[in-house]
Amino acid sequence: MIQRTFGGRFVPETLCTPLMELEEAWEFYRQDLNFQRDLRHLLTTYAGRPTPLYYARRLSGEVGCRVYLKREDLCHTGSHKINNTLGQCLLAKKMGKTRIIAETGAGQHGVATATAAALLGLECVVYMGVQDVKRQALNVFRMELLGAQVIPVEGGSQTLKDAINDALRDWASSVDTTHYVIGSVVGPHPFPEMVKDFQSVIGKEAREQILEVERCLPTHCVACVGGGSNALGLFYPMEKDPVKFIGVEAAGAETLSLRGEPGVLHGFYSYFIQDPWGQILPTDAIAAGLDYPGVGPQHSIYKEKGRAKYYNLSPGKALEGFSVLARLEGIIPALESAHAIGWLLDQRDELDSSSLVLVCLSGRGDKDVQLVKEALEAYHG
Ligand SMILES: Cc1ncc(COP(=O)(O)O)c(C=O)c1O
Incomplete structure (x- = not known):
């Protein structure tokens, strides 16, 4: 029997290269004093830390x-979602990405992503299960006010799991321009580590x-x-x-x-x-x-x-x-x-x-x- 450690990167080949690029960029910028200074500045003067x-x-x-x-x-x-989205959107910008995608359940991560994208001048698309669109209607409106496009996900149980599926599908076909801002300590490596660092x-x-x-x-x-x-x-x-x-x-x-x-x-x-x-x-x-x-x-x-x-x-x-x-x-x-x-x-x-x-x-x-x-x-x- 194979003994696995938790985590890993179980993804189609199309996503292997962008995940490795992301890991490399993150390894660099997590040590970069300018990046850390810029993030701290945003967390303090913008997010209220x-x-x-x-x-x-x-x-x-x-x-x-x-x-x-x-x-x-x-x-x-x-x-707390803004701690992570400011970090990831700043990183995306350094990597030369112009478009941000995200999934959201409660809508809080979607709002935090739309906010960071607006602040940094990035296009933003948020996937959200139809059931969550209904139960978190206020947050859908907030995301739209912030200039994001909210895409309701009809498939599966119409909640967070299905929104992540669609966001991953989008990312596989748009990696050149797009960064996927995952909203929790989940997903393929390096996302769990990176989100843990930001939070x-x-x-x-x-x-x-x-x-x-x-x-x-x-x-x-x-x-x-x-x-x-x-x-x-x-x-x-x-x-x-x-x-x-x-x-x-x-x-x-x-x-x-x-x-x-x-x-x-x-x-x-x-x-x-x-x-x-x-x-x-x-x-x-x-x-x-x-x-x-x-x-x-x-x-x-x-x-x-x-x-x-x-x-x-x-x-x-x-x-x-x-x-x-x-x-x-x-x-x-x-x-x-x-x-x-x-x-x-x-x-x-x-x-x-x-x-x-x-x-x-x-x-x-x-x-x-x-x-x-x-x-x-x-x-x-
Ligand atoms: C206010 C709030 N707390 C907690 C969570 C759960 O996420 P996590 O377990 O990643 O903190 C969410 C997710 O949307 C949230 O909006």
């Missing part, structure tokens, strides 16, 4: 331990900030997991520290916490929700950004090594997280991020007063209020 680390006093009282929120919801465009700014800042205010590291880091980029961005810089990592998946897309098995999709080897023949099964998460049948390879490694623990949360508990954060802290979270808050509420009996929990609040919830209104009405009649 560093984001605050906020002590959530009333939420802490509710769960019985100290809770800090890393406020990625305060980034320009409303989520690590979250954990680097959070580590420094918590040391400054608490004079110690957190006992737990908690983040929701779709593809896994906000979680990995928070975890990776604390990988060597004695900190427990908790990834929270959505029920219906519980890849690492329940249903996934190792396999290949979208050019990489990782855990996926699939049947015994390797056919990907449909997912049904309440949050569009978590509605993906796989996870980035680094999370599969963390799972197998026991470095991180993965849980899944029911829609009802995610909605509770959403409402509690709004009422106790005056922060309306993205439905994705509400899974991390919901986990905290769910585990309050397991956490004692010595716990110091750092939660990545990956995004803000404006895009979700209509959906949450309907879901709460359905739940409570």
